[in-house]
Amino acid sequence: MIDVIAAVWQSATPLVLAALAGALAQRAGIWHLGLGGLMSIGAMLSVVLAKETGNIPIALIGACFAATVVSALMWFVIVKLSANPIIVGIGVNALGLGGTILGIVAIYGAEGTVKSDVGIPRVFDAVPGPVGQLSLIAVATPFLAVLVWWFVCRTRIGLQITATGDFPFAARSAGISTSRMRLYALLLGGVLCGLSGAELSLGTLQSFSPGMEAGRGLIAFAAVILGAAHPLGSVAAAVFFGAVNYFGIWAQLNWRGVVPTEFMLMLPYIVTIIAVVITARVRGASKSFNLVEMRDG
Amino acid sequence: MADNAITCTGVTVRFGDFVALDDVSVAFERGRIHALVGQNGAGKTTLARAIAGLEAVSEGSISSNGEIIPNGDVIASRERGIEMVHQSFALPPSMTVAEALEYGSTVKGGRSFTRRGLNARWQKYLDASRVSVRAGEKLRNLPVETMQSIEIARALAGDARILILDEPTAVLPPESVGRLFEQIRRLKAAGVTVIIVLHKVREVLEIAETVTVLRRGKLILETVEASGVSVADFTEAIIGGSDAAAAGVAPGTSPVASDDLAAIGLDLGTHAATEFVDTATGESLVRLVGVTSASSSGGPGLHGVDLELFGGQIVGVAGVEGNGQVALAETIAGLSEVRDGQVELIGESATRLDPLRRRGLGLRIIPFDRNTEGLSRSSPLWQNWAIPLLVGARRRRGYVRTGVLRKEAESAFQEWDVRFTSVNQNASELSGGNAQKVILARELDADARVIIAAQPTRGLDLGAVEFVWRALRRARDSGAAVLLISSDLDELMEICDRIIVVYAGGIALDTARPFHIAEIGSAMTGVSA
């Protein structure tokens, strides 16, 4: 059982970190569909830096930094140039996918898998099985989640970010710069996405292959919607998706011949749709954060 | 000038090419209650926001206690004790009361907190401010009155020395207005300077010590003592003698004169039946029998309501907001689910009839909120006007000759004296009064038999109010049944033939002229129920 939990946690960690980033942005009123692009960037850069420097802290800082720089770019385009966040997010995903391949071509001359000899330290190295594989990031993620929750729900600045997304005019009338709150939320999200990408590639795999993000950013975003942009709710939803993924593989191996494999591969996406429907039904569409809040001041 | 809490010097605010405030220089003395009045779009909110730092001034400066406040900087204004209560509240609906009080708080410390600590801290404050609400309650579940109390409490939570209230009475029932005014007097006694934006002359005279009048962005009267102005001067200043026609009074009506002033409720409290003519045809056009229904937005519903509306009558609906007015309008309109009872419309059973068919029978609605329910602000005027034609409630379907519709819209707008530049203009470009006229032009056609007018004059200036009233009276005179839902008792007493009071989803009083304000008041507060 503990092995299953560890395996699910392992699989959920990148989703959890990205979902936290998405929840922060959502709280600040920005639909963040670019999580996957930022993850790709973090995944690629952490492996390249780990390979080239052999230094894990540098690799992580580099990954987070690059994802944060792209987040700042997103902020500029969305907040300063009034671009549609959804389209920008889709653009960031394309940049993440194409840019990492281009980057690898630029660095190594040809596209392909990059392998690092060093990886993120394993915390329970001595323990056999999935538990022993948990990286420092995977182990630290619950604490990070609590930290983000505390920041969002238990500090004044967190409330200010929430006000920015919920009712921007209210935030402004209290003297809060909505654009700065959005910047904070996106930058912090950039750090989290960088970590998420690093965990994905450098965590247990220690290698990066282009496209390995494989739609995880969108699943993380769905977790944000499912969790009503609450940090812990989004984390719970992300863990749920990790569990669905684990179950999808399990069912593939154990229900051979019963359900075609392709349907098992669809499972995470179908479950996402069902979960979104159920939460919308339970919560009532009006209670989630709205795409566009138009209130006349 | 050190005695002035706020001094505006040559303040000009532009939105693009539009000048919302034009070289306004005005000073507000410390420790007094100042009224800021003017028509819709006069620039009151803009001036208030400029003082609060929410709107950057294009030219000129604003100083507090002799010191210039940095331009367009809310924090700087708040540091000087300037707090603003907004026309529609600025409270994030997803938050709890305590969170809403906390997020913008300037009180030092408390950068992080526990939920219990936060609730306890703000509960203490709320109790001390005599706001009866739990600090842990979600804002979206609260009624408007409580929201306003919280909004004021929020403004006063820091070290507020100058409090700006933008139309605080617009959403309040009469008895709450009294309580609000008491609170304002207490604040003044504590040394707070109050600037209050008001529309009703009666309220101005009741609370304000000085009056400042804006018209079309220009300063007309500068902080004169309220006790020294006559009602006539005052109205003249607001509407502008020669400008009266431009203010939206329909052609053919005389410029505002003292008779009209009486007609629009400026005569403090005497409700003579100035224009009352009994035109009731006796024809029953709406009948609710034991109706129990829910409001579609989850607000309070109706419980076992019996009601009959007759042609040739304006029936007023009085009541504190949130007692079932929305459900009543929605039930007749067919927008909410009827759980029990019967609805009849123009002789037909309509309990299960969809809204469109009801409109086909002659039902017309002027909804509560003209900017969301009444109009699509970002759609062209002609589209806003043509919807009934497009959905086939009145005429056609399928292929649409838009040129013809545009022309028809144009002539309808001219008939209703809408001030517009083109039918292709977006509705958002119209001022409040003109926007309301577009709705009237759409809803009050010749086939209208039953008209639900919900808050049709809320936020309108005197001229516009008069225009709406005339329109409703005309509809009544042509034999329609009018249901007028309003939170303005003066308005109801003025033009209704009959008033019902809703209380807790039921009808607490159904009375014909002459009206007794005490009786209505006690029904509204549930005393007589």
Add this chain to the structure above:
Amino acid sequence: AIGILAGTAACSSSSSGDTSSTGSAAAEDGSIIFIHDQAAGDGSVTDSTIAGVEDAADQLGYTSQAVYVADPANYESTLRNAADSGATVIVTEFFRITDATNLVAADYPDIKFVHLYADPEEPAISNLLTVSYDSYQVLFLSGVMAATYSDTGKIGMVMGDTQPMIAADFNAYAAGAASVDPSIEVIPGVVGNYDDAAKAQEVANQLYASGVDVIQTDAGGADSGTVAAAMQEPGRFLIASTLSVFDTAPDQTLAVGGLEFGPSAVESIMAVLEPDFEGGHNATGIGEALKLTVADPAPGGADATRFQAAVDAVDAASAGVIDGTTEVPFVTEMP
């Protein structure tokens, strides 16, 4: 004229290695363009073809270029662009690009085309050489090896998706295993794409955790996930698809079986440049471009006796496949 010159160059290169004169290269200015529908860089077939194309170009003194086209709807126009750009030889790979290759080859009779891993064309197109590989036969040998080595009676395969080519691989793998041990359980794990190494790792982990001790990789770029999973615990073994895995996972890799297109790409390019080339087909099976390369010496973590038994079994099976006594089933749908 191009054909004759190219033929000369081909002859000189085949006779004397890389001594082909720079003079003739400058004079002919030929180019080889390779158009592939699978991303390069995962160390598998596409990479080996690129290496072969570059090798051939070096020998001929030509320039070479590899172009990746992800969208099947774009194969044809990319081929036309390549043809218009004046390529001497255009190389394509795998079935998906068959129609486009045939169309464009017919339209550009002066350009030579090599289509690797394709069915023969009937009638043959005069400027097109098709080459088929019975790659599933290698997977049969993999199955033999895995089943012989397995201690648990369970072996697995981590595959990219279920498309017919991969399904054929799996079925051959299962048949090879069954030929050794009819009771063996062969479990497929499908990643769903060829990029998601992290998911491949999860799939492999669950396979190993369920008692599988040998996994064949068949998921392109995602294979690194399976390799990583094998390296997590002792007692997990691999049969990989690219030779580089011998270096990455020396203690886990029993063998590498897969397609090596490099030499056959060189050979085919030289063939189409022969002046008398008239179009045709080359069929390649075990013993030619295809073979199962077993670890030598035995992988660090392996049981020496069982490994030796597995190597012997592979040798025997290989002989059987080559001489035709063993029939390898070709089934393109997953069981």
Add this chain to the structure above:
Amino acid sequence: MNPYVAVALRRLAPIVLALVLFAVLLQLIGYQGIEVLQDIFKGSVGTPNALVQTLRWTIPLVIIGLGAVVSFRSGFFNVGGLGQFYLGAIGATSVATAMPDGPPAVVVTLAVLAGIALGAVWSIVPGILRIVFGADEVITTIMANFVAQYLLLYLLAGPMMDRSSDTAQGAASAPIADDLRISTSNGLSPVTLGVTVAVIVIIWLLLARTSFGVLSGIAGRNGVMLRWQGVKVGRIGLVAFGLSGGLAGLAGALEIMGPSGKLVTGLSPQVGNNAMLVALVAGLAVFGSVAAALFFGALTAASLFLPVAAQLPASAIVVLNGFIAMLVTAQLRLPHWATRRRRPTPGAAEPDPVEQVPLEPKVLS
């Protein structure tokens, strides 16, 4: 300046900026940025073949793009164009391969109708989930795209797999019979062009000259108001979902019956997103979408030329599309110092752009 020219310039500005950024990036990593831009021109309109390719790609982009226009206008962010395109392709392929010998006109019509129907179904399901349950359509349609991809794999590796030859190993359907093909592999024929023009005209008439068009536009801006007018906003939404999915399905059917000639996995993975960009660049205008589709068609054509001409990896085009998507909805304007008479103190009073998105609340019955 002519207002149409002004609008066109404003819409093109972000794209030009994206191209410039792209060239700079390429220069930084060692390619010839300027030459790449020249090659983009050459690969899109520079040769007859390039022009054919540009038009060939304009067809699916304009058809799916107009579907996006219909749904975005009515306030629903249906981003499932790709999945609906696949379902359309599946529908057409099933019909065409089931009766290869039938009378061509009948079979082609049936195949196209099947494509439209399946595309519409794939769109109406998220539509119902949105309208009846309130499930956000952005998520459900994106997820439906993934599901469609695996459905395609399932069908092509199983029930629909080409079994015509013993050795066939590609995940592909049997080829469409020659008689049933509506164009050669270059995608241009009287039929494909005619259908495209017909779609443009019909959608224009629908949006500009019918009550559905006007009402759906209002529904997208303010559904609450329509509800008070007795309009069933949900029904408008469903029709919009159905139409947009049907159009994407039509594009899928045309692709199979025309240039592709058979169904394969991984078909045109970019077409859904690009069509969405088309709709947005055009500001949801019908003829603007045609212009934008021509532009993106040209870009797609160029993207096939670049790897050959400029030896650029295919991923570079993905990066270019990323830049375009990032900037395409940006409101490029003169910097503050050039327009403001007096600058407010930085911080508090800046306008809130996210608030200014010109949409009204979306509430459904």
